[in-house]
Amino acid sequence: MFGRAxxxxxxxxxxxxxxxxxxxxxxxGTVIATDDTPVGLLLEKHVERTDDAITxxxxxxxxxxxAALASQILHEMGQ
Known part of the structure; x- marks a missing residue:
């Protein structure tokens, strides 16, 4: 899955x-060590993603x- 992400x-x-x-x-050897993005950037919405892209x-x-991820997901879901 990492290779398709x-x-x-x-x-x-x-x-x-x-x-x-x-x-x-x-x-x-599927990915290189610099292929990751800090999850905090996702919370700050500084990373562009398409709806059909694999994350x-x-x-x-x-x-x-x-805790921050759970809070953000619940907020986006309207909970």
Whole structure:
């Protein structure tokens, strides 16, 4: 999936490279280590995405980011 993704979002670049799925994809040669985007940029809406583009998120457990993402998603869903 990483090879087909238009956007790869990571919560902690180094942590994801070390033991996340993004790191596995890098070591397999599917993507390169600089192909990810900090998930915080998505929350700030600084990243352009099309509705049909594949986005992959590798979230390895940064609690503050998890909470911010959940809040933003609920807000966008009108909850």
């Amino acid at each position: 238009a956007l790869i979002a990571t919560d902690d670049h180094h942590q994801c490279l070390h033991h996340g799925d993004f790191g596995h994809a890098v070591r397999a 992959v998120a590798d979230l390895t457990g940064v609690g503050a980011v998890d």
